[in-house]
Amino acid sequence: MNRFMPGRRGLLALAALPLLRGGAGAQGTAQGAWPNRPIRFIVPFAAGGNSDVTARLFAARIAPRLGQPIVVENRSGATGAIGTEAVVRARPDGYTLLIGSPGSIVNGPLLMAAPRYDTMADLLPVALLGQVPMVIIVRPDLPVRNLAELVAFSKERPGGVTIGTSGVGGANHLPLELFKAATGANLVHVPYRGGGSTLPDFVAGNVDGILIELPSVLDLQRDGRGRILGVASAARSPQVPEVATFIEQGLEGFLAASFVGLFAPAGTPEPVMQALQAALAEAAADPEVLARLASFGADPPTAAELTTPGVAAFLQGEMAKARRAIAVAGLRPE
Known part of the structure; x- marks a missing residue:
């Protein structure tokens, strides 16, 4: 043990x-x-x-x-x-x-x-x-609007789609690996030194997306600097009611919170x-x-x-x- x-x-x-x-x-x-x-x-x-x-x-x-x-x-x-x-x-x-x-x-x-x-x-x-709850957010210029489109795009795009997390073994790393295992998405893990460290690179366009806690990216969603594709909670968040949960998008039982x-x-x-x-x-x-x-x-x-x-x-x-x-x-x- x-x-x-x-x-x-x-x-x-x-x-x-x-x-x-x-x-x-x-x-x-x-x-x-x-x-x-x-x-x-x-x-x-x-x-x-x-x-x-x-x-x-x-x-x-x-x-x-x-x-x-x-x-x-x-x-x-x-x-x-x-x-x-x-x-x-x-x-x-x-x-x-x-x-x-x-x-x-x-x-x-x-x-x-x-x-x-x-x-x-x-x-x-x-x-x-x-x-x-955790979310996946991507750059606004990425041609995807939901998780299914992200998966399809990642498989077609040479080199896949880069997704940043708080680091190897971090709070966001395991949910990313579970998402990849469940969908077969070609997502390239980019580890950072904490969730906050991913944000400047994301805003600068140096990484395609990030898997991160919802509070960290609410402002990016609201001002159009990012697009949240899914929320890993049992029900939609009152803060972003327009965003469907992972479960609603076909990932049964997929929950991830920090x-x-x-x-x-x-x-x-x-x-x-x-x-x-x-x-x-x-x-x-x-x-x-x-x-x-x-x-x-x-x-x-x-x-x-x-x-x-x-x-x-x-x-x-x-x-x-x-x-x-x-x-x-x-x-x-x-």
């Missing part, structure tokens, strides 16, 4: 970590009430992507409640591994936290021959912050975890936050997703789905 997929005992142990670390919490709080200095949210991807936007939204909301500023720091590279490893190696005192997503938490480790960290052992899930979550280094004291979760729960119930999430098509976290056990259970399911996708796509760890 791959060490990134916990068994029942591993999952229960992960969920119970805050309770088991009461001593560590007492020691941490003895040095002064937390927080007594600025907190850092490490986003392991370039600015402008879904993780970055969501991180800044929640950071701005919970900072006043916690009484300290929260600095969002982008550390991109290696499909999120560089920024994630920095948090894994950080002191577990609640001042250096990770904004995690499928690429850095699930897909990346499963596709690394020599992973730099063990997601389930080295990180403690604080809460999910939201989930957004989560954003907050993670702490393993060993973070229980009082810190509780304070963070209380602040995040308050933010997630704020009408302004809910409106902002809805404005870019994101689903807010459920009550369970604002707890460590709830996120742990969610991750177990995500890892199982990722394993299936990797097998279907025939990918091998590198």
Whole structure:
């Protein structure tokens, strides 16, 4: 069994970590009430992507409640591994936290021959912050209006159609491989250093299309600089109701969404975890936050997703789905 997929005992142990670390919490709080200095949210991807936007939204909301500023720091590279490893190696005192997503938490480790960290052992899930559907968007001058036309055009065009993603093993990579496997499309994968890094090249016409989270390209769709061909959600997005889902276009059961979550280094004291979760729960119930999430098509976290056990259970399911996708796509760890 791959060490990134916990068994029942591993999952229960992960969920119970805050309770088991009461001593560590007492020691941490003895040095002064937390927080007594600025907190850092490490986003392991370039600015402008879904993780970055969501991180800044929640950071701005919970900072006043916690009484300290929260600095969002982008550390991109290696499909999120560089920024994630920095948090894994950080002191577990609640001042250096990770904004995690499928690429850095699930897909990346499963596709690394020599992973730099063990997601389930080295990180403690604080809460999910939201989930957004993925889309395929192409340049407006590409002669395609839907997914079927994209597939047909890619097969006829010499060299196929180039599609950018957030990187090998990133949140967008596995859905692209599944789409190729399901349709036989001749799509050439172009990996970048995070979802935000794909946008300038796309706008400049250096890549034919990108598979990315919906919020990142809403403005491009609305001002005509891109054309979204399909949304990988169960129902059409209220933000782009004119765009059919992948399922409506004949890809039965094709769903692809990207989560954003907050993670702490393993060993973070229980009082810190509780304070963070209380602040995040308050933010997630704020009408302004809910409106902002809805404005870019994101689903807010459920009550369970604002707890460590709830996120742990969610991750177990995500890892199982990722394993299936990797097998279907025939990918091998590198």
